Amino acid sequence: MFLQSVASAFPSTSLSQAESWEGLRKTPAFASLRPRSQSLLEKILLGDSGIECRQFASTDPLSLALMDAEALHREFEKFAPALASDALIAACARVGVRPSDLDALIVCTCTGYLCPGVSSHVAERLGMKPDAFLQDLLGMGCGAAIPMLQAAKGILAASPNALVATVAVEICSAAFYLNDDPGVLISLCLFGDGAAAAVWKGHDAGGQFQMDGFRTLHQPEHREKIRFVNAGGKLKNQLDRSVPGLAASAVSSLFDQRLADPDAILAHTGGRDVIDAIEKAIPGHPLEETRMVLQDHGNVSSPCVLVALENYLKAPTQGNRLWLTAFGAGFAAHSCELFR
Numbered sequence: 005m006f007l008q009s010v011a012s013a014f015p016s017t018s019l020s021q022a023e024s025w026e027g028l029r030k031t032p033a034f035a036s037l038r039p040r041s042q043s044l045l046e047k048i049l050l051g052d053s054g055i056e057c058r059q060f061a062s063t064d065p066l067s068l069a070l071m072d073a074e075a076l077h078r079e080f081e082k083f084a085p086a087l088a089s090d091a092l093i094a095a096c097a098r099v100g101v102r103p104s105d106l107d108a109l110i111v112c113t114c115t116g117y118l119c120p121g122v123s124s125h126v127a128e129r130l131g132m133k134p135d136a137f138l139q140d141l142l143g144m145g146c147g148a149a150i151p152m153l154q155a156a157k158g159i160l161a162a163s164p165n166a167l168v169a170t171v172a173v174e175i176c177s178a179a180f181y182l183n184d185d186p187g188v189l190i191s192l193c194l195f196g197d198g199a200a201a202a203v204w205k206g207h208d209a210g211g212q213f214q215m216d217g218f219r220t221l222h223q224p225e226h227r228e229k230i231r232f233v234n235a236g237g238k239l240k241n242q243l244d245r246s247v248p249g250l251a252a253s254a255v256s257s258l259f260d261q262r263l264a265d266p267d268a269i270l271a272h273t274g275g276r277d278v279i280d281a282i283e284k285a286i287p288g289h290p291l292e293e294t295r296m297v298l299q300d301h302g303n304v305s306s307p308c309v310l311v312a313l314e315n316y317l318k319a320p321t322q323g324n325r326l327w328l329t330a331f332g333a334g335f336a337a338h339s340c341e342l343f344r
Contacts, residue, residue, distance in 0.1 A: 005160045007213040008203040011094035012311045013087055014059040014301060015197050025049035033069040033182045041184045048193040054276035054295060058196030058302035060177050068180040073237030080116025080178035085125035088173040091201035092126060099203050103130035107166040108137040108159050112148035112306050115174045122173060145333025146272055148306040150340050154218045156204055164206035173199035174305040179239035187243030194275050196302035200310035217263045217341035221254050226335035252281035254337035255329050259286050263341055267323020270312040272330040273298040
C-alpha cells in the first residue's frame with residue numbers, strides 16, 4: 005500500500021512540565037501522597053525528562069484529579085472523536101480528498117471504550133458515506149498503530165482501488181490515576197493527548213512511499229510489566245522499571261529481521277530512558293524525530309510513531325527507506341518499512 009498523507013492533531017491546552025508540577029502540587033490528590041512519592045513527582049517534572057510540554061484535551065487538566073471513573077470516561081467520549089476527526093480532516097486536506105471519498109476507516113485507541121467505536125463517531129462527524137467500512141482496534145496499547153496499518157494493507161489487498169484512512173487517537177488524560185506506585189507516578193509525568201491520521205491507496209501515483217515488511221513479536225510472559233489494570237473502574241497504568249530494556253531487546257530483535265538497511269528509524273517515544281536504550285541497542289541510528297515528539301508532546305501512546313513520521317516527512321531532505329517500530333502492552337513490539 006502507498007502513503008498519500010499523514011497529519012497529527014493536538015489539543016490547544018498545553019502545559020510545560022514545570023506548570024504541571026506547580027498545578028499538581030496544589031491538589032488534594034497530591035497532598036494524599038507519601039513524601040517520597042511527592043519527591044519523585046518533583047524530580048521527574050522538574051528534571052531532564054526530555055519533555056518540554058504536553059497537551060491535554062481538558063481545558064482544566066488539574067480537574068482530572070477530582071474525577072471519578074464515570075467522569076473520566078465522559079472525557080474520552082467527548083474528546084476522542086473530536087481529536088480523531090481533526091487529524092483525519094488534516095490528512096485528507098493534504099492529499100486533496102474529502103472524508104466522504106473514503107472507502108474505509110480504521111481507528112486504534114486504548115485509553116477509552118465506546119460502543120459503537122470511535123470510528124462510528126468520526127464517520128458521522130465528517131459525513132462519510134454510509135457504506136464505508138469502519139473498524140476499531142482496542143486493547144493494543146502504545147504499539148497499536150503498526151498493527152492498524154497492517155489491517156489497512158489487508159483491506160487494500162482485497163480492494164486495490166479503495167481509499168483507506170487510519171487514525172490513532174489517545175486521550176491519555178482520561179486514564180488519570182494517582183497513588184504511591186512509582187510506575188503510576190512516572191506515567192503521570194509522561195503522557196499527553198493526541199491523534200495522528202494517514203491516508204492510503206493500493207497503487208503508486210509516482211514516487212510515493214510503499215509500506216510493507218510487517219513484523220510482530222509477542223512476549224506474554226512480560227504482560228504484567230506494562231499494561232492497563234482496572235482500579236475501581238479507572239484505568240491504572242502498570243509500568244515496571246524493566247520496560248526500557250525489554251523494549252530495546254524486542255525492537256533489536258525485529259530490526260534483525262528488516263528487509264534492508266534503513267536511512268532512518270522512527271519509533272514510538274516510550275520515554276527518555278526507552279529512547280536511550282533503543283539507540284544503544286541499534287547504534288548508528290539516532291532517533292531524532294522520536295525525541296522531537298517526546299519533547300513537544302510527551303508520550304501520546306499509539307499516535308507517536310505516526311507523528312514521528314510526519315516530522316520526518318517535513319524535513320527538506322529525506323531518505324528512501326524508513327524503518328518504523330512501536331511497542332507496548334502485551335508485551336508486544338511491531339515494525340514495518342516504508343520505501344520508494
